[in-house]
Amino acid sequence: xxxxxxxxxxxxxxxxxxxxxxxxxxxxxxxxxxxxxxxxxxxxxxxxxxxxxxxxxxxxxxxxxxxxxxxxxxxxxxxxxxxxxxxxxxxxxxxxxxxxxxxxxxxxxxxxxxxxxxxxxxxxxxxxxxxxxxx
Amino acid sequence: xxxxxxxxxxxxxxxxxxxxxxxxxxxxxxxxxxxxxxxxxxxxxxxxxxxxxxxxxxxxxxxxxxxxxxxxxxxxxxxxxxxxxxxxxxxxxxxxxxxxxxxxxxxxxxxxxxxxxxxxxxxxxxxxxxxxxxx
DNA sequence: TGCACCACTTAGAATTATTCTAAACTACTT
DNA sequence: AAGTAGTTTAGAATAATTCTAAGTGGTGCA
Numbered sequence: 542x543x544x545x546x547x548x549x550x551x552x553x554x555x556x557x558x559x560x561x562x563x564x565x566x567x568x569x570x571x572x573x574x575x576x577x578x579x580x581x582x583x584x585x586x587x588x589x590x591x592x593x594x595x596x597x598x599x600x601x602x603x604x605x606x607x608x609x610x611x612x613x614x615x616x617x618x619x620x621x622x623x624x625x626x627x628x629x630x631x632x633x634x635x636x637x638x639x640x641x642x643x644x645x646x647x648x649x650x651x652x653x654x655x656x657x658x659x660x661x662x663x664x665x666x667x668x669x670x671x672x673x674x675x676x
Numbered sequence: 677x678x679x680x681x682x683x684x685x686x687x688x689x690x691x692x693x694x695x696x697x698x699x700x701x702x703x704x705x706x707x708x709x710x711x712x713x714x715x716x717x718x719x720x721x722x723x724x725x726x727x728x729x730x731x732x733x734x735x736x737x738x739x740x741x742x743x744x745x746x747x748x749x750x751x752x753x754x755x756x757x758x759x760x761x762x763x764x765x766x767x768x769x770x771x772x773x774x775x776x777x778x779x780x781x782x783x784x785x786x787x788x789x790x791x792x793x794x795x796x797x798x799x800x801x802x803x804x805x806x807x808x809x810x811x
Numbered sequence: 812t813g814c815a816c817c818a819c820t821t822a823g824a825a826t827t828a829t830t831c832t833a834a835a836c837t838a839c840t841t
Numbered sequence: 842a843a844g845t846a847g848t849t850t851a852g853a854a855t856a857a858t859t860c861t862a863a864g865t866g867g868t869g870c871a
Contacts, residue, residue, distance in 0.1 A: 559867065561819060581858080596821050601858065615755070621828070621857060623755040635794065638801060646792050655785035656807060659770065663809035666773060670805050672791060674798035694838065696848060716829080731850050736829065756828060756857070 547573065556610035566593040567603050571613070576628040578616075578643045584625075618643060618671060633670040640676070682708065691745035701728040702738050706748070711763040713751075713778045719760075753778060753806060768805040775811070 549568040550560035558564060570587050571577060579587075585600045604625050607613040613625045618636045624643055633651060635644040651670065659665055684703040685695035693699060705722050706712060714722075720735045739760050742748040748760045753771045759778050768786060770779040786805065794800055 559818065561867070563820070594821090598822080598859080599820055602820080617752050617755050620750070620752050620758040621756060623857090635798075637795070637798060644795060650790035650792070652787075652789045653805070654787045654789075656805075657781050657785070659807070659809045660772070660779060663770075663772060663811055666808040666810050668805065668807050670788065670791075670803065672794070672803050673801040674794045675801050676798050694847065696838070698849070729850090733830080733851080734849055737849085758828090 552612075556607075556612055558606055558610060562593060563588075563595040563599050564603055566591055566595060567600065568607075568612075571607075571627050576626070576645065578624045578626050580622065580624055616643065616669070616671075633672070635672050635674060638673050638675045646672075687747075691742075691747055693741055693745060697728060698723075698730040698734050699738055701726055701730060702735065703742075703747075706742075706762050711761070711780060713759045713761050713780075715757065715759055751778065751804075751806075768807070770807050770809055773808050773810045781807075 549565050549572065552572075553560040553564055553568060566588050567584065570584065570591070571579065581597065581600050581604060584604070585595070585597050588595045588600070604613065608615050608625065611629060613627060614629045615623055616626050616634060617623045618634070619638075619641065622641070626643075626645070628645055631648040632645045633648050635646060636642070637644075648670075653668065653670070656668070684700050684707065687707075688695040688699055688703060701723050702719065705719065705726070706714065716732065716735050716739055719739070720730065720732050723730045723735070739748065743750050743760065746764060748762060749764045750758055751761050751769060752758045753769070754773075754776065757776070761778075761780070763780055766783040767780045768783050770781060771777070772779075783805075788803065788805070791803070
């Protein structure tokens, strides 16, 4: 399929980020293939396997920048651990408490009714539903 | 109202926890008055004001024990910060992202429909709804 | 094409939240 | 009153993340 391979540099530029070697390497790991959940540590491990040198600090920087640019979504499920989700569309999460696994599920079948109005002076940012399960 | 003043020692004993001076002091701060949200730091500050010596390590221990005993519920909203909620009944949360505030709202008006079945081999633990808002 | 500028990356130190360790203490049982 | 197991404690240790200051490298412009 010529021409269909995603141009990560262009995608980063479109998000207002300079396409450096390490950001492109990180984007490739994150966005080629299907949706993923990563932590800074796990992503650092993966990108190091590509032989492009990327420090852990850069992984943290990039994850925060990607999130701010809307390329990733941050999900906080347990104290001291946050995941970044490459799926930025509407969806919710299963969290398997017993082994720290996170799974997406689509939100199109899910309806939430009866939510109260946001406290005055605030506007809605997003509604997170986390279904906690255990083995 | 004679006889209605809550006996914190008895309450701790009922939860299987020895009612030590510091646990009783913490329970008093937490459970007298209405529902509260605290962090380890904020609770430590409050209990120190009662002039009963309680170390921060003990605050962490007690919060974890109270949670395990079902006296508190832990809510994780932001990376590196978790709140303990004295309201253990069914309810959900507003989280004001811009200033880190957490507010309860009752779940009796809220209905969630269309949730998928838990992944096989797991059973439901709890469904958290966090409505994120910003100023 | 070469160069300069400023954004970016980096190693390591710093920070923050939380847990651990080992010794001292104390509530409960006998 | 004394024994003993459960608790508390200060301080060290750990873990996740951010900061700092110096070096590197895209980018736009000559």
